[in-house]
Amino acid sequence: MSRTWERKVRKNTNQINKARKKHGASQIGTSAAPKVExxxxxxxxxxxxxxxxxxxxxxxxxxxxxxxxxxxxxxxxxxxxxxxxxxxxRRPYLAVGKDYIQTRKLTGDKQLHVSNIKGISVQKGAVVIMQQKGANWVFSRLLNRYPTDEMSSRLQDFAKTHNLPFETK
CATH class of the missing domain: 1.10.287 (Helix Hairpins)
Known part of the structure; x- marks a missing residue:
């Protein structure tokens, strides 16, 4: 009895969310996932x-x-x-979350939390994220066609939020 009730609730919630989405209203019953740029x-x-x-x-x-x-x-x-x-x-990416930075490397997706970031350096056409241990992550406009200007502004906000050293060259 309980499972059928849960299915009915889920079905009705999905129908209501579809209707609310058409009208531009926020959805109900969904957990707000953290915004990742x-x-x-x-x-x-x-x-x-x-x-x-x-x-x-x-x-x-x-x-x-x-x-x-x-x-x-x-x-x-x-x-x-x-x-x-x-x-x-397979497009490379840089995802900036609430307290982490994520990218795709050759061996798979890698995530770097704030505690493992030494600093962020930005120069024309390139963004460098320096790690506490390991090699720096370099995102270049020339090699991988990253939008480095947009990335640098978002990473500057990220560095301010978490008190990380941010260097512009």
Missing amino acids: RFKGRNYIFPIFLVLMISMYTILVTTAPDFEPTTMLWVTIGCYLFLALIFLL
């Missing part, structure tokens, strides 16, 4: 590098005098092109 870039250097490498490999292999086309050659070429496409479509 996300700045997206575009990774194009590594995919271009992969395509150049596989094209060089293809040219060198196919121009050899004893070349015989095999299925494995075409599978290898296809896999490298697929990998380049994945890296092109």
Whole structure:
């Protein structure tokens, strides 16, 4: 009996929220998730590098005098092109939350809490987040097409809120 009641409440809440969304009103019964501002870039250097490498490999292999086309050659070429496409479509980002900063690295998503941030440095076309331990996180307009101007203003507010050193060069 209790589960059917919960389902009815959930169904009615969803219907009411859809109607409220159409009218521009705030939704009910949803927990207010913390606001995370996300700045997206575009990774194009590594995919271009992969395509150049596989094209060089293809040219060198196919121009050899004893070349015989095999299925494995075409599978290898296809896999490298697929990998380049994945890296092109997986957009790098910087997410600034309430008390953390998150980004996507090669090994997955990484999160850096305020206690692990040594400082933030901003210069024209680049933002550097310095860690207590480990390598600095560098977000560049040239390499990954990040909106560094918008990022720097948001990170300056983040640094003020958490009393972090903020340096503008």
